[in-house]
Amino acid sequence: MSVKAEIARRRTFGIVSHPDAGKTTLTEKLLLFGGAIQEAGAVKSNKIKKGATSDFMEIERQRGISVATSVLAFEYKGTKINILDTPGHKDFAEDTFRTLTAVDSVIVVIDVAKGVEEQTEKLVEVCRMRNIPIIVFVNKLDREGKDAFELLDEIEQKLKLSVTPLSFPIGMGYDFKGIYNIWEKNINLFSGDSRKNIEETIEISDLQDTVLDELIGAKAANTLREELELVQGVYPDFDKEAYLAGKQQPVFFGSALNSFGVRELLDCFVAIAPTPRPKQSEERLVHPNEKDFSGFVFKIHANMDPKHRDRLAFIKIVSGVFERNTPYLHVRHNKKLKFSSPNAFFAERKQIVDISYPGDIVGLHDTGNFKIGDTLTSGEEIHYKGIPSFSPEHFRYINNADPMKTKQLNKGIDQLMDEGVAQLFTLELNGRKVIGTVGALQYEVIQYRLEHEYGAKCTYEPLNVYKACWVEPEDPKGEEFKEFLRVKQRFMAKDKRNQLVFLADSAFSLQMTQQKYPSVKMHFVSEFDVA
Ligand code: G4P
Numbered sequence: 001m002s003v004k005a006e007i008a009r010r011r012t013f014g015i016v017s018h019p020d021a022g023k024t025t026l027t028e029k030l031l032l033f034g035g036a037i038q039e040a041g042a043v044k045s046n047k048i049k050k051g052a053t054s055d056f057m058e059i060e061r062q063r064g065i066s067v068a069t070s071v072l073a074f075e076y077k078g079t080k081i082n083i084l085d086t087p088g089h090k091d092f093a094e095d096t097f098r099t100l101t102a103v104d105s106v107i108v109v110i111d112v113a114k115g116v117e118e119q120t121e122k123l124v125e126v127c128r129m130r131n132i133p134i135i136v137f138v139n140k141l142d143r144e145g146k147d148a149f150e151l152l153d154e155i156e157q158k159l160k161l162s163v164t165p166l167s168f169p170i171g172m173g174y175d176f177k178g179i180y181n182i183w184e185k186n187i188n189l190f191s192g193d194s195r196k197n198i199e200e201t202i203e204i205s206d207l208q209d210t211v212l213d214e215l216i217g218a219k220a221a222n223t224l225r226e227e228l229e230l231v232q233g234v235y236p237d238f239d240k241e242a243y244l245a246g247k248q249q250p251v252f253f254g255s256a257l258n259s260f261g262v263r264e265l266l267d268c269f270v271a272i273a274p275t276p277r278p279k280q281s282e283e284r285l286v287h288p289n290e291k292d293f294s295g296f297v298f299k300i301h302a303n304m305d306p307k308h309r310d311r312l313a314f315i316k317i318v319s320g321v322f323e324r325n326t327p328y329l330h331v332r333h334n335k336k337l338k339f340s341s342p343n344a345f346f347a348e349r350k351q352i353v354d355i356s357y358p359g360d361i362v363g364l365h366d367t368g369n370f371k372i373g374d375t376l377t378s379g380e381e382i383h384y385k386g387i388p389s390f391s392p393e394h395f396r397y398i399n400n401a402d403p404m405k406t407k408q409l410n411k412g413i414d415q416l417m418d419e420g421v422a423q424l425f426t427l428e429l430n431g432r433k434v435i436g437t438v439g440a441l442q443y444e445v446i447q448y449r450l451e452h453e454y455g456a457k458c459t460y461e462p463l464n465v466y467k468a469c470w471v472e473p474e475d476p477k478g479e480e481f482k483e484f485l486r487v488k489q490r491f492m493a494k495d496k497r498n499q500l501v502f503l504a505d506s507a508f509s510l511q512m513t514q515q516k517y518p519s520v521k522m523h524f525v526s527e528f529d530v531a
Contacts (some may be wrong), residue, residue: 003321003357007288011273011360012082012316014099016124017109018140021137027072027083027255032260033266034074034081044468053380070299070314071345071361074320079270082361086123094438095299097390098372098420100126102316104274104359105133107265108159109256112138112172116158126157131182131246133274136163137265142190142255144173146202149230152251161501162242164235166250167264170216170224179217179253179261180204180224182231183238183268187215192259244274276359279318281375282383286319288358292378293320293328295362297370300419302453309418312343312363318373322356331375333384333426339364371418389495389526392423392436395465395503396443401457412454417496423500425468425493433494434503435460436468465503467510468496469522 017023052412072083084103086096100106106127110116127134136155138148152163166183169176178189186203204212207228213221226275242248252268254261276288279296286294299314306378315322327336356362362364375384381463400409413433417424419473425434437443443460450456473481485492493501502522504510514522 004289006080006357007057008275009079009275010082010357011079011105011270011476012103012276012359012361013105013107013269013273014084014086014096014103015107015109016086016100016120016127017098018111018114018119021109021111021114021117021120022256023086023109026107026137026139027085027284028263029259029262030081030083030266031072031074033263034076044230046311046423070301071362073344073346076266077172077270078254081270082359083464084279084361094390094420094422096123097126097335098298098339102296102314102361103132104277105135107135107137107269109137109162110155112151112153112253113143115151115154124161125425126450126517128160128246133267134161134249135243135265135273136161136249136251137256137261138169138251138253139256141169141172141176141179141253141260148172148227152235155249155251157399158463159173161247161249161318162236163245163251164238165231166238166268167254168224168228168231168253170220176255177220179264180228182228184252184264186260187212188264189215190255190258210296227492228485240272243272265344276318279384282385283381286382287449288319290319292380294318294375294377294380294382294384295322296376296384297372297374300366300372301363302371302419304450311366311368311370313366313374315362315364315376317356317358317360317362318384319358321358322362324352324354328376329379329381331377331381333369337369339363339445341412356526361403368415372420389423390438391468391524392438394437394440394443394448395434395463395468397461397463398433398435398446399461401459401460405456408454409450409456412450412456415450415454423451423468425503428466428492428494434463434465436465436503464505466506467504467524468493468495469502469504469510469524470526471500471502472521472523474519474521478519480517480519484513488513495526497526 005036015023015027072085074081084099086099090407092531108120110120124134131452138151148169152165155161155163167179169179171177174361176190178187180187185205186201188201192372202215207225236248238250239248243250252261252265253263256262278285279286295315297313297315322342324342325338325340327338330337341352342356343355345349345361345363350363353362375382400406411423423436425436427434435446447458450458475481488502491503491505493503495501504513
């Protein structure tokens with residue numbers, strides 16, 4: 001197969017949701033349909049235990065296993081599908097944000113009863129910022145939930161999306177009869193039998209056909225006709241170009257647990273989802289079908305075995321082909337590196353591969369060369385941008401608890417930050433180090449890993465910070481900025497890339513500061529200079 005054909009058959013995407021909406025179940029069902037796994041439960045058992053707060057074994061297990069489940073690749077109807085795992089636990093949200101830089105599209109899972117939840121809002125916001133094409137899957141239709149129209153409204157309002165349903169539920173919960181597939185113009189009847197993977201699909205090209213009344217009863221048939229008329233009146237027709245541009249989002253309904261509506265989702269997905277997209281670098285837009293290889297690191301995983309300090313760097317291939325044992329330029333270090341055992345990932349195993357194509361993810365063994373965001377190329381100096389850090393939610397001072405191990409502590413902090421475990425801020429005033437995380441669980445992970453992998457001990461001290469704001473003065477030499485720096489000296493820090501950050505201690509003080517120094521722009525994302 002030509003390289004062009006290999007690229008054209010690839011679909012690389014992520015599934016995002018609020019914990020418990022059914023992401024893991026859906027992933028598993030997609031793998032089942034793709035024939036990549038034989039039984040349900042294979043992905044499930046890899047999940048982090050819910051609410052784990054201090055179970056270090058669990059953290060270790062999660063870290064190790066998520067290496068295996070970081071990418072799940074399988075073949076379906078001639079397409080090669082790469083699902084990038086996005087951790088469900090909210091404390092690992094930063095990891096999910098980064099993974100979103102490597103996907104070409106996403107599927108958002110929403111629980112029909114709970115509707116749009118907090119985590120979904122945040123994740124979809126990131127997708128919207130990047131115009132990532134989104135398909136919405138409303139899950140758990142076998143349970144009582146919100147009315148379909150109400151839910152579509154909520155999705156539009158809260159997620160600021162423009163939806164168009166491509167399937168529509170017939171009843172719900174106890175009364176759930178099936179789904180009318182607007183995309184394929186047929187009906188799937190729900191049997192309620194979760195072991196049944198093959199659904200009964202009946203073509204209904206004309207909704208007025210009395211077959212419909214026979215299938216689901218006259219009352220349900222009339223309701224469906226009315227509802228579909230309303231759908232047609234209210235929502236625009238599906239427009240593939242608008243979907244690909246991130247301007248319209250098709251919605252499917254189903255029940256992942258019952259494998260219901262999943263095949264329809266997958267069939268539509270392979271038909272409409274984007275092939276690997278071009279990516280903007282600092283220098284230029286890079287197209288997948290260019291001859292020369294380029295890719296970027298979006299995730300780094302430490303080895304589960306602390307005795308082997310090597311890590312796995314995950315590279316998304318943007319252009320050209322990646323070949324084993326070929327020297328590539330590590331742009332930041334300006335040196336050539338060769339990889340003898342690049343890993344590709346399949347549903348239940350990883351495997352050394354000789355060649356990978358745009359859209360694919362390869363895992364490279366790394367002894368500390370890579371940092372998140374690093375670019376690897378055939379030789380051209382390209383810098384991929386767009387792996388931003390968001391303001392953390394928690395902040396604590398980190399102290400050295402064993403002065404004999406200062407070097408180890410610094411090295412450990414340095415490497416963990418390169419992996420993207422948390423963010424480090426160094427206060428301008430006194431050089432004290434502050435660790436910012438998305439979830440409190442990360443502090444335990446850091447403490448544990450510093451001790452077990454680097455032989456260093458740390459303690460934490462509370463620090464009252466509301467938000468980290470990346471500062472951009474309109475006039476860096478102006479009086480207003482100088483005064484801002486002087487007055488706010490106590491709150492100023494540098495992040496790991498040496499960018500200036502204002503650590504606001506409350507929403508109120510942030511607002512006052514913004515009013516008082518309007519020429520000093522505050523950004524809540526570190527990469528405000530990229531679109
Ligand atoms: P997540 O990865 O998004 O966190 O969600 P996950 O798939 O783990 O699903 C969360 C819970 O919702 C699970 O139940 C799962 O079985 C259930 N679920 C998923 N899809 C459906 C569906 O279509 N209908 C119904 N009724 N339930 C669904 P659990 O009790 O937390 O776990 P388990 O004991 O079933 O493993």
